[in-house]
Amino acid sequence: MALIALAADKGSPGVTTAAVALAAVWPRRVLLAEADPAGGDLVYRSAAAHGGPLNPNTGMLSIASTARRGLVPDQLWDHVQPLSGGLEVLVGLGIAEQATGLAGLWPTLGHAFASLADSPNAPADVIADCGRISGDTPAVELFPHAALVLLVSRTEPEAIARVRDRAAALSAKLHGGPRGAAALATPLIGVVLIADPSSAGKLAGQVNDMLVHAQTGARVVGTIAEDPSGADQLAGRKRGRLEKSLLIRSARKVTADLYQQYGASWAVSAQAQQAHQQTHHAPQAQQQPQSQHFQHPQQPHQGHAGAGR
Numbered sequence: 085m086a087l088i089a090l091a092a093d094k095g096s097p098g099v100t101t102a103a104v105a106l107a108a109v110w111p112r113r114v115l116l117a118e119a120d121p122a123g124g125d126l127v128y129r130s131a132a133a134h135g136g137p138l139n140p141n142t143g144m145l146s147i148a149s150t151a152r153r154g155l156v157p158d159q160l161w162d163h164v165q166p167l168s169g170g171l172e173v174l175v176g177l178g179i180a181e182q183a184t185g186l187a188g189l190w191p192t193l194g195h196a197f198a199s200l201a202d203s204p205n206a207p208a209d210v211i212a213d214c215g216r217i218s219g220d221t222p223a224v225e226l227f228p229h230a231a232l233v234l235l236v237s238r239t240e241p242e243a244i245a246r247v248r249d250r251a252a253a254l255s256a257k258l259h260g261g262p263r264g265a266a267a268l269a270t271p272l273i274g275v276v277l278i279a280d281p282s283s284a285g286k287l288a289g290q291v292n293d294m295l296v297h298a299q300t301g302a303r304v305v306g307t308i309a310e311d312p313s314g315a316d317q318l319a320g321r322k323r324g325r326l327e328k329s330l331l332i333r334s335a336r337k338v339t340a341d342l343y344q345q346y347g348a349s350w351a352v353s354a355q356a357q358q359a360h361q362q363t364h365h366a367p368q369a370q371q372q373p374q375s376q377h378f379q380h381p382q383q384p385h386q387g388h389a390g391a392g393r
Contacts, residue, residue: 086231086346087198089119090276091214091223093250097243098278099236100125101315102308103213105335107171108318111343113208115164117174117197118144120215121183121223124176126167129319133166143175148185151192157200168320176213183222190222194229217250227258230271231346234305239279239287247275247291248298255301272346274305276338281309281330306338 090103104126107116118124127138147155147163164172177183186193197210212230214223227233233254237247251273258271275295279287284307292304314331316322326332 086201087194087210087212087226087229088232088234089212089214089223089226089230089271090234090236091217092236093246094216094218095238095243097236097238098308098310098315099215100213101318101331102234102236102276102278102335103211104171104318105308105331106339107211108169109332109336109339110209110211111339113172113206115160115172115174115197115200115208115210117210117212118176119174119193119212119223119226120176121186121221122180122215123178123182124213126173127175127178130173131168131320133168133170135168138165138167138173138175140175140178143173144177144186145175145182147174147193148189151186151189151196155192155196157196158203158205160196160200161206172208186222190225191229194226197226198229198231224254224257227254227271231349232274232305232342233258233271234274234276235302236276236278236308238310239277239283239291244291244294248294248300251275251295251300251302252298259301273300273302275302276305277307278310279307281307281311281334284309284334306341307334308338309334 088106090099090106092099103116107114118126124144127140127143130138132138142165143163147160150159150163160174164174166172177186197212200206200208200210212223212226214226215221217224235247235251235254237243254273258273275291277284277288277291288304288307295302295304309330311329311331311334313322313324314326314329317324317326317329318331
């Protein structure tokens with residue numbers, strides 16, 4: 085299993101929507117972490133599983149003091165809250181000023197997120213919504229621990245230019261310099277485009293060619309439909325068959341493609357974990373299918389309609 089970090093260079097391309105949509109259809113148990121130093125949004129938009137509001141003090145804020153004494157991956161679950169649809173969330177900071185409490189702790193968090201895959205009790209993948217990473221945001225300190233860093237971008241020319249430059253800068257920071265398509269390093273830097281489905285395939289090919297030509301070390305790994313109606317359903321603001329929405333259908337395609345290409349390597353730690361559990365007769369953690377996360381769109385849930393974070 086793995087840590088997958090989502091981020092954007094600038095603007096409001098829909099990182100939170102993409103993160104929630106991917107987590108909602110993830111094929112294994114997953115923890116969605118709001119790891120944006122500027123603050124999270126789900127506490128304001130989403131209902132907890134008990135029907136009431138999420139507790140803003142339980143999540144990234146409460147984990148700050150725990151992490152200073154050392155952080156065992158299983159301790160993450162002590163700070164997690166389930167949403168009304170079943171998705172398990174580590175709620176983000178309330179305001180950017182609270183990020184000072186996590187100063188120096190981001191590498192510790194990154195290691196814990198990545199190591200949750202090897203938990204002897206409750207292994208899970210982690211999808212981290214890191215928000216915008218322009219400037220000196222400390223969220224980039226999570227990236228060396230990730231299996232994938234996914235840059236979310238819209239398809240306007242200026243957005244594509246920015247994501248190209250950001251991918252090149254990240255490649256230099258994480259890999260030591262630009263790399264061609266034949267020399268992809270870990271963590272893989274991928275681009276997820278938020279696009280009109282009618283032109284998504286053509287745009288993805290064009291952007292991928294540009295990334296390869298510029299030797300950014302990144303490539304397009306998929307597209308998520310620009311679907312305001314589906315995003316409203318995901319957020320609980322609109323009724324409808326969310327599983328049939330373009331948003332969820334495209335998110336399923338992205339996750340399927342990721343697992344086809346990288347699932348085997350991610351499964352190595354999961355297989356080691358299963359062997360460990362069998363040896364020590366540890367009970368398997370109960371895992372609900374992630375498709376249940378969006379079976380109740382009438383309840384307040386997550387995400388944002390392709391705008392905002």
